[in-house]
Amino acid sequence: MNVDGKLKLRKFLKEALEKHGDQGELSDSESLFVSGRLDSFSMMQLVMQLEEAFGLDFSTVDFDVSLIDSLDEIAAFVDANASA
């Protein structure tokens, strides 16, 4: 994932966190979903965002939340699975 993509992703996640009343910092390796900072519905919003932006197909992946639990993990996941 390029720098621009990661910046957009960070913006999306920060907005989601703010919607959850979480104004805290977000580091690249910080857990988002397993830690409870974001809930499962936010995860689905993220999935839709990733599908749209990077042409990912989650139905072909043996999905586990730890695959997209932090900014770093999302970037690695996108790099490994993006079709475009």
Add this chain to the structure above:
Amino acid sequence: MSLPSAVPSGDEPAARLGARFGRVSLRDRLAIDERAPVVVASQTWLGQSVIFLVAVLAVSSFEDWWQAALLVGLAMAYARLPNYRNGLLLGGTWTAALLALCLSQNAIQDNIRAMMVVENVHDVSPLALGLLAMAVFFVGAWRVLELSRRDKTLFVARRPMLALLGVEAVLCGLCSLSVIDGLPRVLLWSLLIVFTPYLWFLAYALADQRSRDASPPIFQMGVLRPFWSPTFLPFGKGAAFLRKTFAKSPEELAVTQIKGVKLLLWANVLLLIKIALVWAFQEQLQVPSLEAAQDAFLAGQSHSLPYAWAAVILSTAKFSLQIAFWGHLFIGVARLAGFRLPRSTWRPLGSKTLMEYFNRFHYYFKELLVDFFFVPTFFKMFRSYPRLRLFFATFMAAGVGNAIWHFVRDIDLIATMGIGGALVSFESYAFYCLVLATGLGLSQVRMSMGFKPSLSLAGRLRSFLFVWSFVVCLHIFSDGSRSHSIGERLAFLGSLFGVI
């Protein structure tokens, strides 16, 4: 340092306004977990003793004092003795399960006894059958977890929820279709009764086996109905979630324990509110129970409209307070053990949409439905139609998943009603799930289309009235009495609006 909130906060503008005028809000006064001296003091022997005593007092509203002391002591020992954690967790959880089976009047023995009466089996004790079933379940669960960890291609490893519901259905079928009679049927029934409360915990444990960083087997077995929440619903989800949320430093642990005590005290406040409501409305003003109001309506002796409405609203309030009380109690004790878990209920009155209400009211129930019904559907179905995809996945979770969870929870009714009777009497709750799921699905789609509820006072009031009118009216169909049909409940609802 604050515990992450799982649900949106809606009070920031009000808090900022208060701060601007130099007022210290009650919330700020109660935020003792944010004061460094308190956090430091709570880590001393004296601080720990105070936390223990207050927590025991708070939990005593639910358990006998000695059980409360054991529970709180176990939780705090788990937090403070890292070298013994696995042993304490496994031993505590399964000892609690055995004590619950052996020492008190309990549902497991009652349900086994009910089938023994049906099958005319009298020469074994229900306790012995319960203990045997628990031993079989323990060994079976351990073995299944081991197998699914070793071979991830097994069906139970790939589709844990389907596999477990399949086992439940087979056991249920064997016990209810008179394929087997006498002692063998009672034995299978005992296994079904012991297995059922563990079903959703085991589903989380099996799902965790697939993750890259699976939890150790002892920890997995220790959080199957862990000692802090011996219920049907996994408060704190599964082992993976619990491990990630565990406090990572002495300061975090101290803050988590203080938050735990606060939550336990808040649970007691809610209990007091519930008692006060019952005293004021039921005992002083003679507002009937929902069931009594429906009975009176059906007998042609309806209460006056204000009393009938009061019955519905009071029943909803009591139910909501009870759900919040349970959740706070379980999460409070889990926090004493060091798990930084989000609250189960978080200001549901502040919900601006139906979806937000569902998220705020019963967080761990919603998470379970999302994890096992929403996510699999969302990934597989209608991928080219985003709105239909969102609606259908929400429907599968809040409708189908919700109905399955509640039917499975009340599986014991099969002993007395038979499978047919249990299904027929479930029609009203199934209808409730259908309407709730449709409402939530539409709410989700509306949000995805960019709808943002107004944050003005009038807008908030409108949202409150819409959300809670929906919840109160729908509550008529969700009460657990199973004594009225859909038609009777619809007629009662119509009478509240003067239609019938």
